[in-house]
Amino acid sequence: MSVSSVASPACWNCGAPPGGGHFCIGCGKIQPLAAADGYFAFFGLPEKLDLDAADLDRRYLALSWKLHPDNFVRAEEFERNLSLDRSSVLNDAYRVLRDPVSRAEYLLARHGVRKEGQTKQQAPPELLEEVFELNESLEELRAARLSGDAAESAALGKRLEAAGRNFQAKLAEVDAELAAAFREWDAALDRSAGEDERARLMARMNEILNRRSYIRNLVAGVTHELDGAPDA
């Protein structure tokens, strides 16, 4: 996939087509951000998900050095501001793309698959049921601790530990599913798969991410409760 098929506006300095990068290919001046550029394009990457973390780190370091405002102390204010803009986007982009989950969420949001407040897709009912029950056990454990009932706390703690291990295993499963979906997505891009197939793959990733979200919350809740326990 190319960075952008839309012709970028002429370079503000030399008037030549700047080539869509951070700097004009003609005169080398820093360019304003284009609204359509996403985080992947910012790093010169295709929208692939199974990305090489070391490669991303290298690109990040190279760019942060090139875009750094320190390089523009003697430049016009206009250019200095461009460097500030690009540096701040660089940091956002890096933070989002470095983590596989936020990377996938970003891709889906960019393609309108995942919207705040509009996720109508529900997790499987059995999972919700399990999530609910475990939350109830957590609550019981807290209450038992509060009332100083040591025997009850210990028994509940044991049960929670087992449940926690179970959910930890589920989280690992979901992460493996997500990684597999990433590879499928990348393969689909490689063979320029059509809209339908991409939409289907994105819907699947969305479903996996939803499930993961419940499980991760629970693992965090259980870990917090068991670690924070003085007598567990």
Place this chain on the structure above:
Amino acid sequence: MAYSDKVIDHYNNPRNVGSMPKDDPKVGTGMVGAPECGDVMRLQIRVNPETQVIEDAKFKTFGCGSAIASSSLATEWVKGRTVEDALHIKNTDIVRELSLPPVKIHCSVLAEDAIKAAIGDWKRKQGADEAQASAATASAKE
């Protein structure tokens, strides 16, 4: 983020927390979750079969303050309404009543979904019952 007074009130004094027997034919149970945050909510209604009026409602929510307030408010609102009427409760009504900020809209969506799910569950039970009952009443009536 500052919660509105109404949210804080529902959060500190949640109305109708609890549960009802799931297998009771008059009870509908809605179990929903918000994938954005992983929070879960259970809302239950007890319906009078003659009048179709929701006579009681209970909820239990593991989630943020807005989700607890939204579901607490939802149980208050559904009580005394007919099932059909309760279906008209919109998350936007909840947002308005509780002055929820945009980032908390999904919490109110959860409450609307929970009402719908509870009613759906109750209707399913009625359907199943009616099928049995109509066979029985058909012969019993006149």
